[in-house]
Amino acid sequence: MAFNKVVAVLTVGLAAVHGAVPTIPGFSLTWSDDFVGSANSLPNTGNWIIDTGTSYPGGPANWGTGEIQTYTSSVNNLRINGNGALQITAIKASSGSWTSARIESQRGDFMAQAGGKMRIQASLNLPVVGSNGIGYWPAFWTLGNAYRGNYWNWPAIGEFDIMENVNGINRVWGVMHCGVNPGGPCKETDGLVGSRECPNTACQGNFHTYTLEVDRTAELEAVRWFVDGILFWQVVETDLPADVWTQAVHSPHFILLNFPLA
Structure with a gap:
């Protein structure tokens, strides 16, 4: 394949401080990946599944979203950078086709137990794309584990978009998907959406910490979204039917990390 240009690079560290997994008061660490490894190596396959192609086997085309790239396991698209971070690179070939990368956690048991609280957090440096950002859609998110092997039960299984960014805009979105599509209690296909600009510095070109909190400690359960510790969106139990x-x-x-083009 002839490469026209490297368009954009998403840099990821699953930690609040680049290259180091933080201690969060009140929480016990149950899983992490600091992406320490040799430069130009793939992420640890004990932790991650590397998705390839344009769909799951037997699943919706274009991953169900209309994205146009093909995911690969090439280090051109997915690599440890040797400095404690993972880079996902979207590349446009001379033919006009795109490649990128998508990984999902081997573990599929991330949840808050009854009476407990869970946080999923990553430090992300979004690509600087200038005026050429139309269609860029980097994301850090989760899917209900019941999606695996079925691939047609979305959005009932639940989806939490911890961080989505579109078109190179200095703004991040947090989204909850649920129920039925179209419409339903989560207003699909849009979902229940909150957003804000990144605090202090632009989302692009700087590390910011994105956090999802599922809180089942109070009588009124809640799902909350944070950027750099600032709450910017929440959905509470009474917003949706109990089932x-x-x-x-x-x-x-x-957990998923990917850099699609749409």
Whole structure:
């Protein structure tokens, strides 16, 4: 394949401080990846599944979103950078086709237990794309583990978009998907959406910490989204029918990182 240009690079560290997994008061660390490894190596396959192609086997085309790239396991698209971070690179070939990368956690049991609280957090440096950012869609998110092997039960299984960024805009979105599509209690296909600009410095070209918190400690359960510790969106239990909340929030999820083009 002839490469026209490297368009954009998403740099990821699953930690609040680049290259180091933080200690968060009140929480016990149950899983992490600091992406320490040799430069130009793939991420640890004990932790991650590397998705390839344009769909899951038997699943919706274009990953169900209309994205146009092909995911690969090439270090041109996915690599440890040797400095404690993972880089996902979207590349446009001379033919006009795109390649990029998508990984998902091997573990699919991330959930808050009854009476407990869970946080999923990563430090992300979004690509600087200037005026050429139309279609760029880097994301850090989760899906209900019941999606695996079925691939047609979205959005009932639940999806939490911890961080989405579109078109190179200095703004991040947090989204919850649930229920039925179209419409339903989560207003699909849009989902229940909150957003804000990154604090202090632009989202692009700087590390910011994105956090999802599922809180089942209070009588009124909640899902919350933070950037750099600042709460910018939440959905509470009474916003949704009880059965919908239970299926989306009380069920195990897996984690995804990807850089699609749409």
